[in-house]
Amino acid sequence: MEVVILPDEDRVGLAGAEAIAQHVARRPDAVLGLATGSSPLRVYRELGQQVTRGELSLAQCRAFLLDEYVGLAADHPEGYRAVIEREFVQLVDIDPANVRGPDGLAHDLSAACLAYEQAIADAGGVDVQLLGVGSDGHIAFNEPGSSLASRTRIKTLTALTRQDNARFFGGEVEAVPAHCLTQGVGTILQARHLVLVALGEGKAHAVQQLVEGPVSAVCPASVLQLHPHVTVLLDEAAASRLELRDYYRETFSGKPAWQGF
Numbered sequence: 001m002e003v004v005i006l007p008d009e010d011r012v013g014l015a016g017a018e019a020i021a022q023h024v025a026r027r028p029d030a031v032l033g034l035a036t037g038s039s040p041l042r043v044y045r046e047l048g049q050q051v052t053r054g055e056l057s058l059a060q061c062r063a064f065l066l067d068e069y070v071g072l073a074a075d076h077p078e079g080y081r082a083v084i085e086r087e088f089v090q091l092v093d094i095d096p097a098n099v100r101g102p103d104g105l106a107h108d109l110s111a112a113c114l115a116y117e118q119a120i121a122d123a124g125g126v127d128v129q130l131l132g133v134g135s136d137g138h139i140a141f142n143e144p145g146s147s148l149a150s151r152t153r154i155k156t157l158t159a160l161t162r163q164d165n166a167r168f169f170g171g172e173v174e175a176v177p178a179h180c181l182t183q184g185v186g187t188i189l190q191a192r193h194l195v196l197v198a199l200g201e202g203k204a205h206a207v208q209q210l211v212e213g214p215v216s217a218v219c220p221a222s223v224l225q226l227h228p229h230v231t232v233l234l235d236e237a238a239a240s241r242l243e244l245r246d247y248y249r250e251t252f253s254g255k256p257a258w259q260g261f
């Protein structure tokens with residue numbers, strides 16, 4: 001796991017965009033994994049600027065969302081498909097038809113979950129998956145207690161997550177749907193590169209647990225310790241509770257000492 005501590009949100013956004021751009025440089029038709037929430041927004045803005053400047057093109061990419069609320073009308077502005085449309089698709093040159101999310105309005109939600117897993121597999125799997133982390137350590141909507149081998153399925157949101165996300169629903173907890181469809185922890189682990197972004201003091205405990213805590217379903221994000229290629233991008237506040245933060249800084253600060261031997 002590569003832990004990168006950066007001075008501010010803009011630098012985190014830049015680093016996240018760089019990680020994605022590197023995949024696209026190697027493979028122009030890369031499969032991208034998209035996350036919602038506020039943490040990845042600067043990454044999307046930076047990608048948008050690179051596309052506008054002609055430095056990057058996502059025209060051949062396909063993308064899959066991590067999760068979706070159950071039961072929100074298709075035109076609801078806080079539905080994750082709508083959020084991604086607004087915050088990502090409209091800023092870059094990806095074909096909107098190539099961006100897919102779980103169908104939270106499906107008549108048969110279980111069948112929709114299976115179909116979503118199949119669509120990801122048919123695309124050849126996700127090359128680079130952007131992730132945020134909930135203040136309780138959830139990734140996507142895999143709440144504490146989620147099976148670490150889970151696949152895309154319906155989940156019930158915790159009171160804490162609904163409270164955290166109420167800010168997107170005019171502050172009304174009751175307006176936040178109680179259920180969602182989410183890629184499972186096992187699904188996420190199959191992406192070839194995981195890039196997690198965490199910003200602010202409110203994430204410091206979850207970040208400490210995910211990087212340095214035991215691997216446990218109590219903090220689903222801790223399962224990232226079992227993945228061979230993870231980049232964790234943090235601002236100073238999110239990194240503030242890491243016991244080994246000076247070590248992470250040293251290892252990232254420049255040329256490794258063994259170079260040149």
Ligand SMILES: N[C@@H]1[C@@H](O)[C@H](O)[C@@H](COP(=O)(O)O)O[C@@H]1O
Pocket residue numbers: 035036037038039040066067131132133134135138139140141161165
């Ligand atoms: N389902 C999303 C997660 O994918 C996201 O990581 C989390 C944190 O969001 P934020 O980045 O706004 O703190 O929010 C939601 O619960």
